[in-house]
Amino acid sequence: MEYRKIALLDKTGKISYELLEQIANAIQIQLQRDVAPKWDVTGEVRAFRTFAEIPTGFWTVTVVEETENKFNGTHWYDSTTNIPYAQARLTDWVTQNYSQNHLTKVLSEEIIEMCIDPYGQRIVKGKDFEDSTKEVEFLVELADPIANPSIGYYINDIFVTNFIYPSYFNVTHIQGTKYDHLGLLKKPLDLFDRSYQIFRRAGQWFKAFMVQGKIVVRKGTEGVPLQNEESIKLWQILIGVLMVGFLLVFARRVIKLFGSKNTKRQLSK
Structure with missing residues (x-):
């Protein structure tokens, strides 16, 4: 079993050291x-006041005003040192319990995901979301398929993320199988609304989103699809039809108007 050492640090100056220790x-x-019992990775997570206090061998997770990629949380590694790291964005949570829960959930997500796959190389092969006859490569990110901010559980009054089990990538559904820690997912590769799964198809990265009960696949660089995306498309089609109808009616009136003028001119001659 692999053992990770994680250092938790606040760079904003807005979180007390006592709270950081609790997290x-x-x-x-x-x-x-x-x-650990499901993924064969364990370790320790310790809070520190400054970078100088962090011993060698620890991977640093920092709370920042803004992450480097503008997401709520991110984990990657330094290409020069090959050392993994993670960041979580501080939200305006001082007086709002939900926002504090959001921050601690993001920290939980990034830490356990970094522990499982620090270099973004852990891959499981499976069937394509859009074509079950083709094989793709799924990136193992423990919290992505249940990324909804409200889904998690408490440990000593600290809100942490739900996460998937290895069985999530099973080829077929087996009755009674648990696919995530809280037992909310009903089958392999299931997704919660507004959650996603990253996968690689023919060398290109994609994201499969669950939007109003339907799977929507986007290229890795594209944003999250809107919940009312289908409604927007229908409205766009309807507006297009109405515009075409308006132009046809307008064209007919113009033709009729010019036709009547030509008739009057001929009669006057």
């Missing part, structure tokens, strides 16, 4: 008690 302790419990 670190809760995520360490999640990693050791809940994640």
Whole structure:
């Protein structure tokens, strides 16, 4: 079983060290008690006041005002040192319990995902979302398929993320199988609304989103599809039809008007 050492640090100056310790302790419990038995990775999560205090061998996770990719959270590695790291964006959570839960959930997501796949290389092969006869490569990201901000659970009053089990990538559904820690997913490769799964098809990265009960596939560089995307398309089609109808009616009136003028001119001659 692999062992990770994670250092949790606040760079905003807005989180007390006591709270940072509570968050670190809760995520360490999640990693050791809940994640390790399923994914064969464990470790320790410790809070620190400054970078200088962090011992060698720890991967740093920082709370920042804004992440480098503008997402709520991110994890990657430094290409020069090959050391993994993660960031979580601080939201205006000082007086809002939900926003604090959002931050701790994001920290939980990034830490356990980084522990499982620090270099973005853990791949599982399976069937394409759009064509079951073709094979694609799924990136193992523990929280993406259930990324809804409200889905998680508490450890010592700290809100942490739900996460998928290895069975999530099973080829077929087996009755009684649990696909995520809370048992909310009903079958392999299931997705919650507004959640997603990253996969590679023919060397290109894609994301499969669940939008109002339907799978929508987008290229990796494209944004999240809108919940009312289908309605918008229908309205666009309807507006297009109305515009064409208006132009036809307008054209007929113009032709009729010029035709009547030509008739009057001929009669006057």
